[in-house]
Amino acid sequence: MTDTLAKPVSTDSPGSVLPAAPSRRRRGREARTAWWLLSPAGLVMLVFTVAPIGYLLFTSFTDYDQRSLFTGFYRMAGARQYSDLLADPGFWHALIRSVLFTAAMVAGSMLVGIGVAQLLTRLGRVLRTTTTVVLVLAWAMPTVASSLVWSWLFQPGYGVVNWLLTQTHLFGDLTQTDWANDPTLAYLEIWLLIVWQAVPFIALTLYAALSQMPTEPLEAARIDGAGELRAWWSITLPYLRPSLKLITLMSVIWDFNVFNQIWLVSGGGPNGATTTLGVYAFQTAFVTFRVGQGAALAVVTTVILLGLTATYIRSLLRSGEDL
Amino acid sequence: MSTAQPLRRARRGGPGGSGRSRGGNLARVAAILFCLVWAFPIYWMLNTAFKPRSQVMTSTPLFLPRSPTLGNFRVAVTQTSFGDDLRNSVIVVGVTVLAAVLLSVFAAAALTRFRFRGRRAVMVGVLVVQMLPPAALLIPTFLVFDRLGLIGSYLGLILAYVALVLPFTIWVMRGFFLAVPVEMEEAGRIDGASTWQVLTRILFPLVAPGVIASSVFAFITAWNDYLIAYTFMKEQNQYTLPVWLATFSTPNTGTDFGGQMAGSVVFSLPVVVFFLLVQRKLVSGVSAGAVKG
Numbered sequence: 249m250t251d252t253l254a255k256p257v258s259t260d261s262p263g264s265v266l267p268a269a270p271s272r273r274r275r276g277r278e279a280r281t282a283w284w285l286l287s288p289a290g291l292v293m294l295v296f297t298v299a300p301i302g303y304l305l306f307t308s309f310t311d312y313d314q315r316s317l318f319t320g321f322y323r324m325a326g327a328r329q330y331s332d333l334l335a336d337p338g339f340w341h342a343l344i345r346s347v348l349f350t351a352a353m354v355a356g357s358m359l360v361g362i363g364v365a366q367l368l369t370r371l372g373r374v375l376r377t378t379t380t381v382v383l384v385l386a387w388a389m390p391t392v393a394s395s396l397v398w399s400w401l402f403q404p405g406y407g408v409v410n411w412l413l414t415q416t417h418l419f420g421d422l423t424q425t426d427w428a429n430d431p432t433l434a435y436l437e438i439w440l441l442i443v444w445q446a447v448p449f450i451a452l453t454l455y456a457a458l459s460q461m462p463t464e465p466l467e468a469a470r471i472d473g474a475g476e477l478r479a480w481w482s483i484t485l486p487y488l489r490p491s492l493k494l495i496t497l498m499s500v501i502w503d504f505n506v507f508n509q510i511w512l513v514s515g516g517g518p519n520g521a522t523t524t525l526g527v528y529a530f531q532t533a534f535v536t537f538r539v540g541q542g543a544a545l546a547v548v549t550t551v552i553l554l555g556l557t558a559t560y561i562r563s564l565l566r567s568g569e570d571l
Numbered sequence: 572m573s574t575a576q577p578l579r580r581a582r583r584g585g586p587g588g589s590g591r592s593r594g595g596n597l598a599r600v601a602a603i604l605f606c607l608v609w610a611f612p613i614y615w616m617l618n619t620a621f622k623p624r625s626q627v628m629t630s631t632p633l634f635l636p637r638s639p640t641l642g643n644f645r646v647a648v649t650q651t652s653f654g655d656d657l658r659n660s661v662i663v664v665g666v667t668v669l670a671a672v673l674l675s676v677f678a679a680a681a682l683t684r685f686r687f688r689g690r691r692a693v694m695v696g697v698l699v700v701q702m703l704p705p706a707a708l709l710i711p712t713f714l715v716f717d718r719l720g721l722i723g724s725y726l727g728l729i730l731a732y733v734a735l736v737l738p739f740t741i742w743v744m745r746g747f748f749l750a751v752p753v754e755m756e757e758a759g760r761i762d763g764a765s766t767w768q769v770l771t772r773i774l775f776p777l778v779a780p781g782v783i784a785s786s787v788f789a790f791i792t793a794w795n796d797y798l799i800a801y802t803f804m805k806e807q808n809q810y811t812l813p814v815w816l817a818t819f820s821t822p823n824t825g826t827d828f829g830g831q832m833a834g835s836v837v838f839s840l841p842v843v844v845f846f847l848l849v850q851r852k853l854v855s856g857v858s859a860g861a862v863k864g
Binding site (some may be wrong): 275278279281282283284285286288289290292293295296297298299300301303304307312317324366367370371372375376378379382383384386387388389390391392393394395396397398400401403405406408410411425444447501504505507508511513525526529530533534539542543545546547549550553554556557560561564 | 576588590595598599601602603605606609610612613615616619627629630631632651673674675677678680681682684685687688690693695696697698699700702703704705707708709710711712713714715717718731732733737738740742766795797799802813816817819828831834835838839842843846847850853
């Protein structure tokens with residue numbers, strides 16, 4: 249270790265004991281050390297994430313298919329994969345489905361999440377702890393396990409949800425209803441699963457924000473005669489807005505990427521009714537092995553997500569996060 | 572990290588101190604209802620897992636097992652490829668966690684303790700990579716790994732997982748590094764410590780809790796991954812536990828829901844335990860992208 253930091257006597261901050269603005273030479277050395285420290289992680293990310301995205305782009309301009317997997321042979325196909333994609337109604341349906349489904353999942357989980365966060369602030373200690381534990385348990389369930397549990401809950405014949413719904417006598421006999429094989433019900437089943445798993449993060453994060461909220465403005469509003477709703481709308485909501493914005497953007501990105509739950513509960517069916525962009529890309533590339541076409545699909549999905557991520561990073565920076 | 576501050580810690584007692592007086596019965600009823608609904612899937616998983624086989628499928632569901640048994644667990648663990656697949660999971664996840672945490676400690680030190688050109692670009696890159704759609708990375712990685720003979724091998728899965736968890740572990744470690752005041756290092760430097768000594772003697776011990784937190788995050792992400800393992804590992808004895816669980820079936824039965832639920836319990840248990848350990852950290856993870864569901 250040769251670089252013992254003999255501190256240069258600085259002229260621009262007289263009297264300071266701290267190292268002053270580093271000299272150019274020291275700054276150069278600092279940068280070199282930094283890049284050395286960064287290089288192993290940087291290399292892994294370059295090789296296994298950045299380069300693959302480049303290769304994905306390349307593949308989307310080839311006719312890579314099942315045969316290419318065995319022979320390694322493929323041809324450049326120009327923009328054909330993309331023009332095929334635009335002419336494919338399956339693509340447009342998957343795109344629209346992804347957008348609508350994401351909107352429904354985000355709306356559902358945000359609404360319940362905000363409600364539960366608000367609820368947590370009004371509970372005594374016992375109930376608050378109980379609710380927190382329930383939230384954390386739901387959050388911690390791995391998606392593969394929760395998807396299996398869901399399929400069992402909604403199983404036709406012996407599923408407990410069908411039995412419970414039948415007991416209410418509101419919808420008639422539902423015991424044989426096959427949720428995963430009905431386009432609307434399959435959505436509903438998956439939607440419930442996603443909301444169930446998404447609410448804990450939203451509720452706990454917002455509750456943490458709420459417990460940091462100064463109480464005086466709310467009390468002042470009450471003294472001035474504002475009702476609960478009015479006080480919430482004009483004081484709590486503005487206070488939560490930065491957190492809400494970030495959480496919403498993050499939920500949009502996550503829910504747009506949902507794969508496991510759809511794949512395991514409905515497999516994208518029945519008849520492609522729950523096939524979102526991600527599921528469609530996976531099926532195209534790994535089930536029918538039209539890899540070039542799947543790559544084009546994945547490129548389009550990536551572009552959409554990059555747009556969303558840019559918005560997210562911008563609001564992260566605006567909210568004061570210093571990168 | 573200024574925005575993370577208000578989100579950081581849930582203090583005891585909501586706004587206005589104990590809300591007991593204000594919320595009243597309505598809040599209590601709502602909370603109880605919510606807990607019943609939200610806990611139900613987990614309760615039903617446990618309830619089914621402990622039922623004797625004959626009580627799993629009944630026309631009127633049994634809400635508590637009569638004579639609870641571990642039979643489903645025994646079947647799930649002994650009559651499937653559980654042993655092989657558990658070993659695969661442990662090896663792959665273990666190596667992933669070690670590698671990812673080591674790399675991210677160095678990377679986070681570089682990103683928080685040094686001024687250099689391109690630092691912000693690296694941070695933005697880390698965030699972007701974290702948000703990429705899974706299929707977009709899966710397709711090219713599969714093609715390249717297939718050519719290199721890495722499909723179906725531990726090494727291929729480990730490399731894919733390290734790349735998968737790195738952005739997040741770097742971000743978590745970075746938070747812990749930022750929390751250590753620079754003055755501590757400067758004090759070390761004044762006492763004549765080298766850069767290396769400052770890192771190893773002063774900084775790393777102080778960020779040790781971050782090492783634990785990011786190990787747990789890396790563990791959960793790699794342990795839970797289904798998509799990559801499902802695509803890479805095609806033989807039953809190559810599966811990891813999520814693939815084992817998703818393809819769960821036992822010989823001589825139709826769908827064995829008792830076994831499936833027992834398998835789900837076994838598979839989820841370590842994750843739940845770790846989750847409870849780092850729950851507080853998770854809540855502060857908003858800006859980090861938190862743990863993906």
